[in-house]
Amino acid sequence: MKKLFFTVLCALPLLTNAQSPAKPTIQVKGTIKNVKDTIDIVYATYAANGKRVTDSSLVAKGVYSFKLSLKEATRVQFTAKNTANKKAKFAQKNTAAVFLEPGIITVASVDSFSNVSVKGSKSHIEFEKLNLASKPYESKLEVLYKKYSEYSKNKEKAAMDRVEASIDSLDEIQRENVYGSYIKKNPSSPIALYSLKTFAGYEIIVEKVEPLFNLLPARLKSSPAGVEFKEKITTAKLTGIGREALDFTQNDTLGVPVKLSSLRGKYLLIDFWASWCGPCRRENPNVVKVFNEFKDQGFHIIGVSLDQPNAKEKWLKAIHDDKLTWTQVSDLQFWNNEVAKLYGIQAIPQNLLLDPNGKIIAKNLRGEALGKKLEAIFSKENAKKDEKPKGK
Template identity: 80%
Template sequence: MKKLFAIVLLALPMAVHAQKVKPNVHVKGTLKNIKDTLSIIYANYSANGKRVVDSANVVNEQYAFNINVTEPVRVQFSAKNAANKKARLTQRNVASVFIEPGIINVASVDSFTNVSVKGSKAHIEFEKLNLASKPYESQMQELYKQYSAYSKNKDKVATDRVEASIDSLDEIQRENVYGTYLKKNPNSPIALYTLKTYSGYELLVDKVEPLFNLLSSTVKSSPAGLEFKAKIETAKLTGIGREALDFTQNDTLGVAVKLSSLRGKYLLIDFWASWCGPCRRENPNVVKVFNQFKDQGFHIIGVSLDQPNAKEKWLKAIHDDQLTWTQVSDLKYWDNEVAKLYGIQAIPQNLLLDPDGKIIAKNLRGEALGKKLESIFSKQTNVKSEVQSKGK
């Protein structure tokens, strides 16, 4: 289910504390009639390719942030309840605001999420986009509730039906909301953000590049624009029909494994990690398919995005999930060299290669992988039968 995986596992770089540089954005926040007693406000945003987390104390129902960014950026503000410092964050104390260079006034009235923003044209456009998305998001939340209920009852037929509905609604929302907005507002200060939302974690070049080309030259040449352009180029190199980019990474014993050395079989490059819940839930499906087709010319190379100093967790997951195929990792988390080479922004993800090393399918999960391999190997069997019949 593309939408579900994108929400759960959208990849972000590791967070760092705000650096001491000259700020050009001054956020002034005020709280009024808030039921909770809020003590600390956190600001979570992306700047210069890194995720930044900063904090500010609430004094007399006010807080302030000085931020250095050169382009409009979406900041997620979250509030800590002074009465219960260990309480987990909830939707009622999280708010998203688009900031840009200048003085930004953010006022929360009655609830932390009920914000009004002054001084940011980008946020005005952000609100327009959210308003257009609201009907779809309401439908999506209802579908998620149904999916959760059916999953608890282990009703596979119903969950499959809801999955299809979620993917269909997601596609409609992308085109009707984000695609339409971009075509009408290519010079919008949130155009690049909208394009990123439209593209999701699996960037489809044929759909995304034409929209990127609509953006203004200023947006395209911005740091974030150049970064996104690089992702498009990576997606071109890893698209279906292209020869898989070769790489070398060490296995569990520290022995270097080169991708091209595994040619001659249908090969699945499987990106996963021991800490990734959806990956671990998908592993039984992969194990089943591997055992079914391994003697017919199918193999897997798992590329783990496990964290530094977490080799034991990686090895334990391999053992517990009975992953008996080739496993490699550099234990660099999201900085895994192979993941960066292939533009992986979320896991689980996979690519299916033919015996010559060409990519023939991507992100086959659940029954889809088994069906694809069944189709491949049944055709091979039919061809062999025909050849044998002609030989007689």
């Protein structure tokens, strides 16, 4: 659950509900007072039917409203903008995260749009408790992120590694002390599942996440969001270290089907990426270096791209520009890529390392970690080859 790793991914938003009824069940009455910025529209972004949805409301005399069709407690991100100032950059002060539930809810912003008070939502009260408990950790993490950024600019690798270790350690403590602890104490809370998803992040560690999921009451487990999350746990079990990689077939750049199992016999990296993903493109030089170093020793890569429909040229150009000379496949279906869905991929870049028999032996090896892992593997392989046969 490395915090730094997941802050530099292109990620599918973590959804907090998966189904909505036909008629509006939530009425939001919003007011804006004493805010310096001119605001003429407010956007509400949330999840419905497992998809990200964005609604909008015009602001008139400091008032806006929404009617949403949601029957589960749902985290909604409100964003305020001035449509006349198209060059204005995104500002954190112009966003507010609110937990809504069926009923009439008032959201009042005073002095700053993000400074909200909410009435009518018990879920939001619990959400504020989580935010308050997280604040000390987030403050410390923010300082560490700034240090990491400074060291990164100066290319101080040793210092970067030290800070990354501190970030990972603090993140683990935060997850356990804030989100894990909240679930254990409040398994019936309307935001228990949200807390569990935050605890789990984009890579579900089954042995940590499943026991907490089992604490939830039947009504939450059987809710649309609960059923969806249970499916993710099941997928994580099937794609964990030690399991045989799930077989798949997808077309390469020439439209020729490539079957994963046809590549057995070598150590194989399944690399999930996309041409539009900045972190993926920045990681590609590392992968190229490792591939060129070990390709003649029994190492290969199959890249699975989450490029978008009608973006084949962009995919091909990225392959050429980044000098990715290994096998590349994609169905050009963005986050609906069949292989990504099969493996439960919710953020990229991500990868899985397979042994010659197709068994998963490592996951998410980035930067120098991939090279070190392969160096250790092939050192052992070469040592075995150099051993002289023993006499009878």
